[in-house]
Amino acid sequence: MFQIVDCIFSFLNLSADPVTFVKGALHQFLERTKEEFFSKVRNIMKEAANFCCGRMKDPYKPEGSMFIMVKLNMSLLEGINNDIDFTLKLAKEESVIAFRVLLPQLLANLFSYLFWTGTMVGMKNWVGLT
Incomplete structure (x- = not known):
């Protein structure tokens, strides 16, 4: 009986964090990605925020994150x-x-x-x- 309970609890302790090899490769991905990509993403998020806030009454416009x-x-x-x-x-x-x-x-x-x-x-x- 206790083995079943322990098994269930082990499934509840799963993490959504990236796996170790992804953590290890992340800095290489970031270094090899061109600045144009990040600039494009920032512009897309800025346009989305402007579009969303432009149609609302008294919006609080996000600045750090969307x-x-x-x-x-x-x-x-x-x-x-x-x-x-x-x-x-x-x-x-x-x-x-x-x-x-x-x-x-x-x-x-x-x-x-x-x-x-x-x-x-x-x-x-x-x-x-x-």
Whole structure:
């Protein structure tokens, strides 16, 4: 019985960190990548932030990373009833991965994903994009 429990716990302790050989090769990837690539990525992120913030009322524009919290105004969204409905339709139309956070402490673990939605820390109909 205890072997089964230990086996289950060993699966729970898996890490999303990169494997050792990737960590070892990372500095070579970064050194060999041309500056043009990083410049292009920065420009794409800047354009995405400008586009996103340009269509919102009173936005807080991200400067260090592409993370933004948005409150959905349901009266302006036709055919969308709540934040879950918005997430599902966005995932279907824009091919993004959507996650609904049920517990605030899961937020730290899911921060690196593209999208989350739901009632977070008592804020109903707020959506976090990163």
